[in-house]
Amino acid sequence: MLLKSLQSCQSFKLGPLPLTLDNVVDELQKCFGGYLYVVCLNVECGAVNRVPYGTTHHRDALF
Numbered sequence: 001m002l003l004k005s006l007q008s009c010q011s012f013k014l015g016p017l018p019l020t021l022d023n024v025v026d027e028l029q030k031c032f033g034g035y036l037y038v039v040c041l042n043v044e045c046g047a048v049n050r051v052p053y054g055t056t057h058h059r060d061a062l063f
């Protein structure tokens with residue numbers, strides 16, 4: 001639902017990072033979206049990627 005746009009791992013660019021909710025280690029929620037912290041599936045990398053979802057760039061709609 002949230003993860004429509006798959007992203008590549010930001011520190012180990014060997015292809016798209018398969019983002020599944022199983023890999024989400026943390027979540028930072030904002031009003032209309034937020035960030036998911038997703039662990040890279042590559043065992044040699046293991047980096048945590050911050051993936052924005054929702055309309056985080058429309059925060060000014062609040063004010």
Ligand SMILES: [Zn+2]
Pocket residue numbers: 009010011012013040041042045046047
């Ligand atoms: Zn990685």
